[in-house]
Amino acid sequence: MKKTISVVIPAYNEDECVEELCSRLKKVFDQLTNYEFTAILVENGSSDRTFDLLRRINNEDSRFKILQLARNFRMDGGITAGLSVVDSDALVLMTADLQDPPEVIPEFIEKWEQGYENVYGVVTRRRGTGPIRRMNSHIFYWVMGKLTGEFIPRNASDFRLLDRRVYEEVRKIEERNRFVRGLVAWVGFSSIGVEFVREERFAGESKAYTFPVIHLAVKGITAHSQVPLVLIPVIGFVIFAGSLLTLVGFSIDWLLFGVPFPGFGSIIAVILLMFSVLFLFMGILSLYIGSIYEEVKGRPNFIIRQAVGFSDSSPKANLSDPDDDGSPLSL
Numbered sequence: 478m479k480k481t482i483s484v485v486i487p488a489y490n491e492d493e494c495v496e497e498l499c500s501r502l503k504k505v506f507d508q509l510t511n512y513e514f515t516a517i518l519v520e521n522g523s524s525d526r527t528f529d530l531l532r533r534i535n536n537e538d539s540r541f542k543i544l545q546l547a548r549n550f551r552m553d554g555g556i557t558a559g560l561s562v563v564d565s566d567a568l569v570l571m572t573a574d575l576q577d578p579p580e581v582i583p584e585f586i587e588k589w590e591q592g593y594e595n596v597y598g599v600v601t602r603r604r605g606t607g608p609i610r611r612m613n614s615h616i617f618y619w620v621m622g623k624l625t626g627e628f629i630p631r632n633a634s635d636f637r638l639l640d641r642r643v644y645e646e647v648r649k650i651e652e653r654n655r656f657v658r659g660l661v662a663w664v665g666f667s668s669i670g671v672e673f674v675r676e677e678r679f680a681g682e683s684k685a686y687t688f689p690v691i692h693l694a695v696k697g698i699t700a701h702s703q704v705p706l707v708l709i710p711v712i713g714f715v716i717f718a719g720s721l722l723t724l725v726g727f728s729i730d731w732l733l734f735g736v737p738f739p740g741f742g743s744i745i746a747v748i749l750l751m752f753s754v755l756f757l758f759m760g761i762l763s764l765y766i767g768s769i770y771e772e773v774k775g776r777p778n779f780i781i782r783q784a785v786g787f788s789d790s791s792p793k794a795n796l797s798d799p800d801d802d803g804s805p806l807s808l
Contacts, residue, residue: 487555
């Protein structure tokens with residue numbers, strides 16, 4: 478009996494890429510005849526022709542199934558939606574813009590067959606990216622590494638293969654502040670990296686702007702590290718110790734030399750410094766409080782508008798039929 482592998486691909490406004498993506502995936506599927514493949518394309522609230530093109534692709538090849546979300550739930554929401562319906566021996570996560578080359582999938586499978594349960598792609602080079610994007614990536618991995626104790630391998634991407642045991646454990650995690658890369662690293666299991674060159678986008682516009690990357694970094698840090706919170710009392714103690722030493726020094730100076738020249742400017746500078754540190758600490762606390770707020774609300778990570786190409790027995794989730802008049806279902 479053939480092993481089954483699903484490929485989960487979030488797609489947001491990728492009408493210029495999805496046809497080429499599916500064409501290249503078909504070649505990989507047809508090349509690896511010892512496996513039974515399914516592609517689950519998560520249409521992530523697109524405003525272009527992405528869904529219409531995916532419907533046509535599904536009509537031509539039933540291996541390509543579609544989850545249409547009610548709106549855009551960002552990359553991790555789209556991945557989570559795909560994870561909710563997978564029922565295969567392994568799955569591959571990748572992007573729809575073809576920066577993750579489908580031709581690397583056979584290398585992932587080879588490592589999986591060797592016994593590794595989390596085979597992740599390691600980006601060695603980023604083609605077609607500007608200096609700001611490369612700088613964002615370097616800063617992101619450096620900060621994540623320092624604050625999480627290299628918990629997430631440097632330059633590891635979401636492009637990866639997960640064994641059933643891994644993705645089922647990740648699927649059980651219901652937190653709302655989701656950083657899938659971090660969740661996969663957290664559950665453990667035997668892991669190995671496969672190096673690849675991240676290609677330039679096949680077409681269309683990149684969604685990896687500076688502020689979304691910063692938001693992703695902040696989400697990853699607050700979800701997987703308490704180091705910023707630990708730094709607050711540490712820095713507070715250092716400032717207290719420095720202030721105490723300064724007070725002792727001024728006292729000795731006053732006893733030996735009398736009242737010094739009034740230092741109005743120095744006093745103002747110290748006050749401004751203390752207030753800036755105080756507001757920095759408040760900002761760190763607000764980020765964690767915001768994450769707690771999202772968890773407490775308990776809203777779903779995604780809402781499925783309709784599912785195309787799924788049989789009643791295959792998905793794990795309770796999906797809506799696109800021909801039904803029922804309301805969208807949330808998971």
